[in-house]
Amino acid sequence: MGTGGVKNISVVGAGLMGHGIAQVFAAAGYQVTLMDIDRGCIERALLDVRENLRLMSENGLVAGADIDGIIGRIAATTKFETAAEADLVIEAAPENLELKQDLFERLDSLASADAILATNTSVISITRIAARALHRGRIIGTHFWNPPYLVPLVEVIPGDDSSPATVDAAVEILASVGKHPVRVKKDVPGFVGNRLQHALWREAISIVERGIADAETVDEVVKTGFGMRLPVLGPLENADMIGLDLTLQIHGYILEHIEDSHVPSFLLEQKARSGELGFKTGKGFEEWSPERIARCEERLRNHLLSWVSGLEGDVFDG
Numbered sequence: 001m002g003t004g005g006v007k008n009i010s011v012v013g014a015g016l017m018g019h020g021i022a023q024v025f026a027a028a029g030y031q032v033t034l035m036d037i038d039r040g041c042i043e044r045a046l047l048d049v050r051e052n053l054r055l056m057s058e059n060g061l062v063a064g065a066d067i068d069g070i071i072g073r074i075a076a077t078t079k080f081e082t083a084a085e086a087d088l089v090i091e092a093a094p095e096n097l098e099l100k101q102d103l104f105e106r107l108d109s110l111a112s113a114d115a116i117l118a119t120n121t122s123v124i125s126i127t128r129i130a131a132r133a134l135h136r137g138r139i140i141g142t143h144f145w146n147p148p149y150l151v152p153l154v155e156v157i158p159g160d161d162s163s164p165a166t167v168d169a170a171v172e173i174l175a176s177v178g179k180h181p182v183r184v185k186k187d188v189p190g191f192v193g194n195r196l197q198h199a200l201w202r203e204a205i206s207i208v209e210r211g212i213a214d215a216e217t218v219d220e221v222v223k224t225g226f227g228m229r230l231p232v233l234g235p236l237e238n239a240d241m242i243g244l245d246l247t248l249q250i251h252g253y254i255l256e257h258i259e260d261s262h263v264p265s266f267l268l269e270q271k272a273r274s275g276e277l278g279f280k281t282g283k284g285f286e287e288w289s290p291e292r293i294a295r296c297e298e299r300l301r302n303h304l305l306s307w308v309s310g311l312e313g314d315v316f317d318g
Helices: 016-027 039-058 064-072 080-085 097-110 164-176 193-209 215-224 235-242 244-257 266-273 290-309
Strands: 008-012 031-035 074-077 088-091 116-119 139-144 153-158 180-183
Touching: 008 016, 008 080, 016 031, 016 039, 016 064, 016 074, 016 139, 031 039, 031 080, 039 064, 039 074, 039 290, 064 074, 080 097, 088 097, 097 116, 116 164, 139 164, 153 164, 164 180, 193 215, 193 266, 235 244
Parallel strands: 008 031, 008 088, 031 074, 088 116, 116 139, 153 180
Antiparallel strands: 139 153
């Protein structure tokens, strides 16, 4: 199925990711049904979409006159059965394997025979999520990144039984709505992005735990050092740039000194047990007042809006 066969989109789950995904497709002209069992969550989601669009309008990413029309293309409901009318269903429920298996078993029995069923899981195996469904060839992973209406990337992941035609169709429709889909070849936990991200987080936490530097210094090193290159120079491009002979020499020395634990850090577990959860509680690796939280969130939002506003195609050129 190409994009011509997809006219109606259903998003299951109206939380942080779900409403942003619905916004992406509604802004591209699709009729979208946003489903959640919590009516209050749906109401908040529609308010959040309007605020997202207002901010995008202020930065020239959406015409102000289009905001009402975009929101008008999102139909909110608590009725799961509406998924039967969709050509593409994207699940954005909490990261719970049993819940997702149940949802896809139900979606598989409801949806039309040629509908694509996609999960927005960020780490869970697509094959395991699809395990209870009968028609597993049409089930794939489409991992959007937060916030999905600003971050271009979507990882497209086939499960063991996903058909190549389903993957091709998903890539085509995602590209048509302005996303940057990438094909992941193997269904492994964390796919590509989160394996890279959490390898960095593991080392960052280890550096703090071992007393090498404090949390603020670790973040400063990333933000004012190699992190500045990352939007335009990926790690393997960087390795090629400096030379693989030098990369080999560096790895021959440093890899034995880098954290390679296969379990969560004791420091991380200790903080979680003591209620030091970060923004949620005002203290994590650093202290977070409401004012500092607001500044951090605003800084990130403004950075993403500015980056998307000035996005150039050569960022992704091979």
